[in-house]
Amino acid sequence: MTTTREPNKVLSQIEYDVIGTRPIRPDGADKVTGRAKYSADFTISGAIYGKLVRSPHAHARIISIDTSKAEAHPSVKAVVTGEDLPKTVIGADGDRPKTSGEIAADLKYLRHQIMATEKVVFGNQPVAAVAAATAHDAEEAAKLVEVKYEILPSVTEVRAAMEDDAPVLHDDIEMTEFGEKTGRKGNIADHFQNKIGDPQKGFEQADVIVEREFNTATVHQGYIEPHSCTVHWRDDDRIFIWNSCQGPFNIRDATAEVLGVPLTNVKLTPQEIGGGFGGKFEPYGEPVLALLSKKAGAPVKMWMTRTEDLEATGPSPGSYVRVKMGATKDGKIVAGEAELAFEAGAYPGSVVEAGGECVFAPYDIPNAVVDGYDVVVNKSKMAAYRAPGATNAEFASETVVDELAQKLDIDPIEFRLMNAAKEGTRKVDGTSFPRIGLVEVLEALKDHDHWKSPIEGDNVARGFACAYWMNAGLQSAVNLAVNSDGRVSLTEGSPDIGGSRASISMQAAEILGIPSEDILPSVVDTDSIGFTFGTGGSRTTFATGYAAIEAAKDVKQQMIERAALIWGVAPESVQMDKGNIHAGNGAELKMTFKELAAEMNDTGGAITGRGSVNPSGVGAAFAGLIVDIHADPETGKVQILRATIAQDAGKAIHPSYVEGQLQGGTAQGIGWGLNEEYFMSDEGRMANSSFLDYRMPTALDLPMIDTVIVEVANPGHPFGVRGVGEVNIAPPPAAIANALSRSLGVRMERLPMNPNTVMETMWANNGSSNGS
Amino acid sequence: MPTKSYVQTNINGESVEFLAEPRQSLLEVLRDTLQLTGAKEGCNDGNCGACTVKMDGRIVCSCLVFGVEAEGADIETIEGMASPEGLHPLQTAFLENAALQCGICTPGFLMASKALLDHNPNPTEGQIRWWLANNLCRCTGYDKIVRAVMDAAQKMQA
Structure with missing residues (x-):
């Protein structure tokens, strides 16, 4: 195997001292020596071990739970059931406080999901839990809990769940439509619509119209570290949690709400996190372990098996998406129509609204309508997964856009450029874009050697797709403390999943004019830093970085004032530049950052700075992917031969970790496109809940992934940062599908495009092309 | 008993x-x-x-x-890979090439990579991919891991 080695390219505008360099990450040495402590590595004296008792049925009424045999096990210290969770709800309507942000699950449902009462609504749902002296004893004792069920028919697919005669999960779900209650009971929790212009008139203007229906399978984030935690309900009624999660404050708040205790009774100390991708924002075991800990009077530790994690934490929704688009013969897209139905899992609240925002966002379409449906099915409650909703939606729309370009005989990138959204373009949800970098991304790829290189070989073809994701802002806090040797301690509340200690330290260092190695970052517990929303939504380098900039500016101002005090001059006459402090025009009053730091303790004590932000200037993200494939017409197997992804980073703080995000997202998108899928049995259970059968890409499945970092500064961030974590997952399925249409002449309408799907699509077309 | x-x-x-x-x-x-x-x-x-x-x-x-x-x-x-003299060249190469993001798979990749270089000091890209196919990484897309192993191999031979 040989892969083209395209050097990574950074299109930079402004030169900085620290930003744009590639220092070794501060947590690196611990992570290559095995010393870094992840959640399951945490130990505390006196710990006992928890195990959840889970339902073998996807949908069943709980008739009885008998815990007596488990309680009689000599090693068992505590047993709890859903009845042990409080029933009272904080807040008039049961909604969770605003601090929990995008995680909009109703508290009642969240409690039920964590440990069910009355009925179970997804396979492997917890109904009880035990704690015992060892993990093996807990596993044994969990099997002694006797639960009687009345099995109910289940429904695990979104379209089937929308049918009038489908099994109904909850008798209290009443569909809201356009924000109003309709009285319609069933599995459809919500129907929304966004509209711009006059779609009917738009289609009348179109010379070419393409309409297709797409179905995508449920997939999982596939982080390598399963969920785990240790919880101690202490004698002073504080509840200490040690876990790996994306949002320490999100899980602190949700756990407190589920347990009905004040927020700050809970303290969460985040351990190193082994991947999240959106799947580690919600509590799963934490509230249950708290109950067990209270009963047993000891800390309780638990880690999930991969099967528990796959079937019963938060995967990413399977979906149905119909897209219709029309263009004039000179290549202008004039109308769009989309219908999206997403699985929410067993409780309302899917990411269909985000999908609806993304579906047409890359294009300036004057007339469009988008309908979205949030639908409950007998699967675990869906969670976020890297640009949640974008991949489902843009697989559909990018396939249709590509087909329009084919029918009009226009180069796929050129066609996108002719219709690309720019500053001021209105989206179908009515909002318009600030400065964005889609055109620059498309141009970078159109000019790329990969796009210009010849395509050689039988059944080898090239595909292209681009994608939009909105990114997030939200709250972040950072504290800085200057040490007398001139190094600066940085505390933050953002778990570091992919190098963010580095990217945040670098922003503080740039402001202070010191090397990034002189910033010492720590991710601290929820008692020790201001509210910081979780690491997700591509927000950490943007928002926590912004807080670090504010904290560094605060330190800088105090350093100037301290120098002025020492020199006996007015602070206005003192400047700090690249780590040097000086006053006046002459060179006589001059100190380095380190020299001034050494004077701190004798001139008023340590200098500390603070930054706390909730930035509104979120920079939207765009990415584009060129992919070359070989598709075997005999077996339907698709091999990725070459991939080049370009993304607008706004400004790449640490280019290596930006490239890493682009490459990692591309790999996940390829897995979503080609292999990954929940196989559900007729009884509603996941039939492939292991990494053997839930097939994620290995090193052997992928080529090198070349990256182009485009930098169109985000005006909403001091250094122009846009988040880079997410949008890169969205283009691969459509890019591969578009390549397949050129390789085998068939248009793919189903994910994953595994050999089975490819061959079925070919046979359904009787060997004739349904592509163009 | x-x-x-x-x-x-x-x-x-x-x-x-x-x-x-x-x-x-x-x-x-x-x-x-x-x-x-x-x-x-x-x-x-x-x-x-x-x-x-x-x-x-x-x-x-x-x-x-x-x-x-x-x-x-x-x-x-x-835990035995680094010595009192410092990190193993593979560990250094993983850091310099940003071959880890969350880091949970990193110890396994390093152990497998070291066994590869013990067995074949100058592997091709394809041989590295084949050898590391039993180790899943969900963050990096493997690109920087493969490059880090190539980099370490080159430096260990020099």
């Missing part, structure tokens, strides 16, 4: 003794009994490679080996 067996083994060049229940995996013993938590449990069924260690010259998933099977064995774990 005792429920645990006495096991004498060698880990990272040191003689080590422990007691293990028959049902305990080597991974459990390493992590819970010996506090060598560098090997990670990602799947507990031999499909992710996060628990990779070297046992009698072969890389194994320590979740698929019983603790009692370690009797008399020579075991190398991530």
